[in-house]
Amino acid sequence: MKLAHALEVVKALGVLRQNGVSNPKAPVETLRTMRESQIYGPQATLVRHSARIAPDQVALVDERGELTYRELDDQSTAVARGLEAAGITPxxxxxxxxxxxxxxxxxxxxxxxxxVRIALMNTGFAKPQFAEVCEREKVKAVLHDSEFLGLLDALPPELPRYLTWVDEGTELPAGAQTLDDLVAANSAEPLPAPPRPGGFIILTSGTTGLPKGAPRTKVSPLATAQIVDRLPFVQRGTMVIVSPIFHSTGLATWLVGTALSNKIVMRRRFDAEGTLKAISDNKANMLVAVPTMLHRMAELPADVRAKYDLSSLTGIVLAGSALSPELCVKATEVFGPVLYNLYGSTECAVATVAQPDELAIAPGTVGRPPITCEVRLYDEDDKQVSATNTTARIFIRSGAPFEGYTDGRHKQIIDGFMSSGDVGHFDEHGLLMVDGRDDDMIVSGGENVFPQEVENLLLERPDIFDVAVVGVDDVEFGKRLRAFVVPEPGQNPDAEEIKAYVKNNLARYKVPREVVFLDDLPRNPTGKLLRRVLVEYDVNA
Structure with a gap:
């Protein structure tokens, strides 16, 4: 086993060379970057790296314009000096x-x-959630956009705060400081190296309660190899990232793009047509999104899509929530064979990636593990399951080990493999199919139902835009199924006909007893469905 893992490391280093992350022709720079990653953590290390090898390359494009890697490096140093002067220490x-x-x-x-350790907060937080997470993580300062000023009322007034973005027309509190103020007031001369890396706290999605904190102190080069192994990154290419960067996928792809000195285009709010325009205007080769965003882009009228030249696009990387088979087929018809479906979690990092040829064979699959990753299935008795098309719990071994939640809890681990919290099966091609969350399973009348199967079926209907199926309490059956349906614009589906459709295609116990029509489904910024909101939804209100 140790020999196999050592061979994996050698292969992973080869993947990094092949993809341009490490350059054998510049060994001094490669060694310097590896050494700095143990001191600064990935975000500062990779920006410093690209500022040395490509200082005038555009690093980012946002609504305020462009910044080069040199400018990003210099301005971040000035911000760091300003924070240090305010008493924010390692x-x-x-x-x-x-x-x-x-x-x-x-x-x-x-x-x-x-x-300094940075906690990446969810922009969808309500005030109580935000305050609870800040208290739990022992936050000593908050850097925030002006639109979130109201959330900060829940924090101690003496807590230092800095504005990262100011919306036009915003009336700022007296004495408010912006990052622009820190950049203007402080030197860009390099700082002494910190004694140790601060790392990140990335929050889980919080779909079942208060988000947990998953810390990452260091990021191994092997984690980078996992991401570039099966995804079409390009050296000094152009990426459009609309998946939130505060979450794992957006953050990981930004870090790899930065390592490759990419131009990275981002927007504060997602807009389907605006995203196509950003791809066209910047001749982007990669888009990073969540499936709900892809859905909205694929549903744009053909004449709207035709206005934009998307021929530069070689990869659409999707993660964050399930890619339904129906959306997979539709989006491939619209954008071509460029979809890559990444499966992982905040805790496990990358588990598998499905490439376009695999999605053609099995629409919706999450594919195969990249280098240094491995997936196994275990049953309820913790015994490994190897049979094809047999649903069991998904466990992952990754080169980016989880450090445990900040509240002291941990995921279950069997033989070095960590639970993903999902259930799934391997098909006859050896491709992993995710059937749903382990805790989403509904037992109705003694039968196990995974909502995703019913949802995928209903999404095939041309009159349904979005759907969620949840279990609600039932005196006779313990739980009964309730479907929440968002109709396609201009369509008026019938509830009884929807039930009959499920009955004609799936087992009787998988038929929703009720169908509720909504204008939209509650989702977090990464596209994950907030099922608990629907479970508690008052259908009589």
Missing amino acids: GTVIAVLARDHRGLLLSMIAAGKLG
């Missing part, structure tokens, strides 16, 4: 509550340069 935890723009990146890079 080991401190600071929170950033920001959408995707330069302020978020400057905050993360500055934290790395100071050895």
